[in-house]
Amino acid sequence: MWFGPRVAERDVAVVGIGQTAFSKGLGISEAEVAHRAISAALDDAGLARGDVDGLCLYDIESNTVPEVARLLGLESVRFFATHSHGGGSYCALVRSGVAALREGHARVVVAFRARNRGRRSSFGPTIAQGGRPWEKIAPRIAGHYQYQVPFGIQSPVQEMALIARRHMLDHGTTEDHLGEVAVAIRSHAVRNPNAVMREPMTLADHHASRWVSEPLRLLDCCIETDGGCALVMTTAERARDCPQPPAWVLATAQALGPAHHRPTDWFRHDRRRWVTAGARALWAAAGVRPDDVDAAMVYDHFTPMVLLALEDWGFCGDGESGAFVERGGIRWPDGRLPVNTHGGQLSEAFIHGFNNLLEAVRQIRGTSTCQVPDAKLAFVASAASDPGGAVLLAR
């Protein structure tokens, strides 16, 4: 599939970002988390609740579209989209918002994730009641999970470990490569006052951390946190009146195929068939190349996902991501491509990726705590484990 080169228009922008504090237990509901994050984003955009007529959110929120409308007193929601897949969702929220704005279905779209998943935040037996989702698995499981959970593959880190092991076998990827991802991203979090994990980390620290699911260790894993992030998007006409410099959405992509994440199907298909098509569509729509990107924010719930994303979106060749991250390749300020300059899911907070979008906006505005000088183009990727998704933001 080739969409052909074209010059991307600067017709839709992110004009506001907002977030709550991030912590291992905020002590407020996901509804209040959403309210606080969205209100902060609207303040940042210089807009009011009454301006909002579009909503995009994840389907694993305890918040739903009608509840958010009640929460904020929204009187004219004309477009709303609820996306599946957690870490595979967040670039899709932007993509839906952009489509709605371009088509005139909405004029101001809010997208957000409110997520109370610190261990202390559990207040009941169901997955929508906070805490660790994998601990709340039902005694009977329908759907595709029944072909893995009863056998002992019960949590995302264990699925990731199976994929990481095969990447090591096929490409010579090492524990040092995984560790370098964690260490590089932590080095960025150290400078970010909002990050939950700010203690400096060395490769030795990584290797000394306990096994969770071999070949993955504790420091290959994101943190379990509470917090919320929101952004406000609008059209060029309004964006120029907003107080913050617009972060233009140059292009978006989604890529879904039949392999989707499940262990039974992941290795049955050649993922390149749709992943590469999605990547080509993104770069063609934007009229730029991976080499043009100043900073990249990629989903990093576990370290191997960063390696997959770098390959999937064309920053390096198939199987070459280990070498790409070696010797500080993804570290700010000197790496060839600074990745997750806020600390990502591994060290800032696990907001199901949404905090990656906010950091990309900060890079475009010039306000990151690991600012790439004169950053003009920021790349964001959802979970590479299918459905892949990406967003390109530009000044």
Next chain:
Amino acid sequence: MADALPPLPVPGPDNVEFWEGCARHELRIQRCRKCRATRFYPRPACPDCGALEHEWITCSGKGTVYTWTVIHPPTLPAFAAIAPYVAGIIQLEEGVFMVGQIRGVASDAVRAGLPVRVEFDDVVEGIALPHWRAA
């Protein structure tokens, strides 16, 4: 919680043949009648050619380790007593991939391509889970 059960599957129209086969200690998978591709997990149509027409075949029960992980605590209560344990993706002789525990081999001796053979855990009446043992 030593006797905690693992989460159990839910047999339905698409997969009852598989789970009933497991209860008889037979490993049953689907094969497309049109393009002859095998598939697992059970589903109504062929992911390769899209055809609904299919037949069920009984697998040899032999396969090789494709990838694996050694799982450490914390786990669900059902797996706490056996952790750390090895679970992986097995490629069957018939081509499909299945998830199961890999037994009868030290965790540091597991390797890709290791031959394994199916064994069934009778968990509750009518439900048996296929796991794998080094051949």
